[in-house]
Amino acid sequence: SQELEQSPQSLIVQEGKNLTINCTSSKTLYGLYWYKQKYGEGLIFLMMLQKGGEEKSHEKITAKLDEKKQQSSLHITASQPSHAGIYLCGADMSGANSKLTFGKGITLSVRP
């Protein structure tokens, strides 16, 4: 089974709408990373969360890590076409090294 589950698999929203996507693990995470990927390109680092209950924001994107450090959400406010892409969560699941395990990604489309 997938160690990191991302939901929903894909999402289509109207420009200007808010949205939330999720990343869930059955294990406690030592670090949770959010990346954005344009189709066929590299990963753009968005945010990294480590502490239970931590929340970080950058421009219109806010990421949270729950107190148990097993679930993270990414919220986009007033979505724009530039937000479209694949959102990947990656996690350090061992704490002993920096190897990341990734979810399958969420494809976000924003309709103008």
Add this chain to the structure above:
Amino acid sequence: SAVISQKPSRDICQRGTSLTIQCQVDSQVTMMFWYRQQPGQSLTLIATANQGSEATYESGFVIDKFPISRPNLTFSTLTVSNMSPEDSSIYLCSVELGYNEQFFGPGTRLTVL
């Protein structure tokens, strides 16, 4: 953050041949990683490459197929050997900066015919 470049950005190769992918960082980093992203799939770690030591490979990946070099703190190469169509993927290098922050290169899109 860091500026990470990869060469080539894309290539089309014949089966049975080998391709070496380069990863260059604009600052010295201890840990570099190589990932593979097969079509429609997420990223899978191939190996961890630390300068001055042998690369550490993940389960399912072997040195004969994916030899890695790490000659200094700003550069690494990954070779995909004896390629088959199943090796068609995006190959990405990443580096760890600061406290557990990982940044990725732009990727190398490989198509094997």
